[in-house]
Amino acid sequence: MTIDPAPATAPTDLPTTVGGEPATRGGPAPVSTSSRATRILGALSLVGIAVLVVFGLFITPPDAELGETIRILYMHVPTVSAAYVAFIVTAVGSVAYLWKRSEFWDLVAASSAEIGVLFFALTIFNGMLWGRITWGVFWRWEPRLTTTTVLFLTYLGYLAVRRIPASVRTRATVSAVIGILAVVNIPITHKAVDWWRGLHQEKTIFGTVDPEMQGTQLFTAYLGLTVFLLLFAWLLIHRFRLAWLTERAEERGLDAAIAARRAEGAEEVAP
């Protein structure tokens, strides 16, 4: 393959970025993408989700202003924050790829973008449900929601590029460029859409933790953020390892195909 086998691409380098355990060499490797680090992360996420459900749906009081609808925001705010984190990871991976040219960073960028798109879809879904209760309609041209939708489409384009068959190096370079252009577009789109709706600005509660929140509400908001960041980390590691394995499997498939062709050729020549 065309990728250079730099040492940074070895799978044993993983934990330097995801904070794992020291290498446990020897013994059978797992027939899955999980490891001790991901199992711990997964367990923490599950406990976090359980606590979040208890706090978000039962313990916290309804908001003075938003009423019960604040409970949707306990889902909406963390998903959008985690999505932005995911796209920043994609951008970092893209820059690092163009710099180091290592398969590792390319696959990190790709994996992170896919998770970010999922979280953005959930953000839009939750925002629409919130709007249905609050405004009586699923959609209003609220700036935050509009921006999210534009960026969602931008990153769908990124994922579509990654699915085009091309050489590993071309795909990685093109994706890295798009990952960088897309992240730069985030603040510009934000500003433009804000001004666009500026004349009839409604009080917006999307996308941020309300500074006036207090007590259990504030705690729940940050708990939600923590839980979704843990989920993001868990998903990112698994998705990265899956991408890594897919590349290896494809290489092997290619090698096997070439070997088969060679064998055929040899047979034809031999008699």
Add this chain to the structure above:
Amino acid sequence: MSTTGYIAAAWIGTFASVGAYALWIVRRGRRASALVPEEERRWM
């Protein structure tokens, strides 16, 4: 649908989607693992 219904839809929809996605990548990971030799998947 009542307010409670929408809130339930938001929470269930969110966690069900993340759960389905997680399940999907884990299962694909298992399948891909079987195709790759051990030394390529020595996670930490």
Add this chain to the structure above:
Amino acid sequence: MLRDALLVARKDLRLEWRSRVGVGQVLPFALLCVLLFAFALDVDRGVLQQATAGLFWVVVLFAAVLVVQRAFAVEADDGVLDALRLSGLSPASVYLGKVAAITVELLALELVLWLAVAVLYDTTLRGWGLLVVTAVLATLGAAAAGATYGVVGLRLRGAETLLPLLLLPLLAPVLIGATRASDVALGRSAGPGWPWAALLGIFSGVYLLLGSLLFRPLMEDL
């Protein structure tokens, strides 16, 4: 570097002039869109007049996608990009030349399109200066982002259908800014127009810079 860029731009424009694709295909398409909007929207209730600026810029963005595709299809055809790569021109100057050529083509298209809109949609103009500055900056921004994506589509099979999905969301701020500023120039809205022009200027500057930096890896790896 700028001289090299000018060289590339001149080469592109000459090619374009000879092939007449812009005049023969893209411009008629843009004029067709002006007609189609009239069919789609009620002509008697003033919807067209209300929406003139927005419709105009939507057509320009669609045309921009075509022009960008064309600007790089020319290269793919005869392997000109390989020649460019070997010619010793820096990637940044190739990029800037491409942007310049696309900008000039689009501005020419906008001029004709504007005349058509002015006549067919019955438009009166208040602020010449604002409109011209807006048009130049918006077009430069669209070309700057477009040229980067154009080269992406060059060697990826199936990327032709992908270009609109990649380019148009990125150009959403351009559409917003250009439409609002033009609304002011046409006297359709009262607000200040120049902040929008400034937004367009920032967009163009950012993407020109990014494009010149990122064109090198793109050209090396395609």
